[in-house]
Amino acid sequence: MTSYEDYQPALERMAQTGEQGLLTKEKVGFFARTSGTTGVTKRIPVVASSYLPYLRCEAIFVYLGMRVIERSNMRRGWGLNTVETAASRTPGGIREGFISAYAADGAKVLLSNISCMPREAFGYGDEADMKYIKTRYALQNPELVFMLSVFMSTLSDLMRYIQDNHALLIRDIETGTIDPSIALPEKLRRALEQKLKPDPERAEFLRSVFSDSEEKRLASRLWPKLRVIIAIGTGEFAPFTEKMRSYCDEQVQFCFEMYAASEALMASAIAMEDERYLLIPDSCFFEFLPEEGEVERPLLLRDLKEGVRYEVILTTRSGLYRYRIQDVIRVVGFLGRAPLVQFAYRKNQLINITGVKLTAEHLHDAIQRFSQELGTAVTDYSVYPDLTWEPWRLAVYLELEEDPGGAELGAGFDRALALVNEEYGRMLQVGEVSPCQIHVVPSGTYARYRAQKSKDGANVNQVKTARILNSPEQLSLLLCAVVPQEEATI
16 A cells, blocks of 8 residues: 655656656646645646546536526526636646646636636636636626536635625626726736626616625525536535525535545536435546455455445556545445445544544534534534643534524533544543533634635635644634634734
8 A cells, every 4th residue: 555655756756857757657747736634735646548537527517417407498507617727837847736727627618618707717826816706707697507616615605705795796897897906917907807898787686685684595596597506515515515505595406526536536426416426437446445344455346335434545547556545435325336435534534532533424423413403504613632631622613603692512512422423422421531612713714714725825626624623733724714814813
């Protein structure tokens, strides 16, 4: 088995000199940079043939979305595409960026022809205020029928941006201008402004929508023809999916796209509103290690059993051999003989202290139970194992939909977590774990956290919330997001 450290010297050599033939015969034409949610950012090699599974997967979810739109008797419409194509080059001349940018670049002709965002804005990345551009052109377009993103959290953040900045956005739509406060390269600003026209009628409609402060069904009220949302929204992204559902009426259907990482596309969605993914046997070579019990050798696709969790081992077209990606999946069924799976957790995103093993899956299940007991949605959350306390305890950071009104939060969360992890409940009962400490953070904290991660170099489309904060640095970054940046003293 191998890990990233086994390849790092060769990858850095390639990045600095452009030398080929170190890992694979096929030319490495791209480095996919990981988002760094669980550690340092990595460079993952990508070859051209590894794009074919992405192309097929994109064809699947485009087909699924088109069927929904056709059943609504709509013949035309536009989409809000948040996937960016921006990339840079290493000193050795190899393009690098995020895997979503690589996949989107191959489909940019299609995306630029169906996106409400003008093609002049494609490829700018951090040079431009892309949140403004995406939301401004989306709000201006009454014919919006779908939204497309990598992660559901990106769409949720854009809806919050619209709510916080609707007055400025509507004013610019009404006057056909771009506010001087919006950061844009001068070349892009001129190109966009040349094509903008005042639209007082649309502005009046938008003001009428926002005159009602009710958030529910906001997206469907802004875009009555909206029918499809495509983004990864299962597992740890489930809170963002529920938030997006609250913005939509019952006519909007969700497609959860794919299960993928920078290293490989591993599985594809098979139907609208289906949280299962179909493993793709020719995207890479799969091996599996069961999370419980021992095996003489890694298992193959044919060996998998329903209801069992497995660590995924990949051999990719790009030269990674028996690579431990640290992902754990759960087999939830079969389509023919092909396994249907759901992402469970990352092995490097777990808490394992004094016999208590907590995964992101445990936390997700506990949050769902806790939210139901509390009577309000948990829109985002993280936990940090506080080892400075005797005995240790969980510090739990929650962003809530509504004020809990003095409810006993700590005891409620401990009860929920004990139900999904019996060992935690036992340790809590005998005093080997202290009751958790709950911190309710202000609305918008996690959006600021993700924005700061983006400023630090992570692509806004690939920034994920760290559910388990496994370092003081991650905790510090979250705490800095608790207070708006201009007021922060941390």
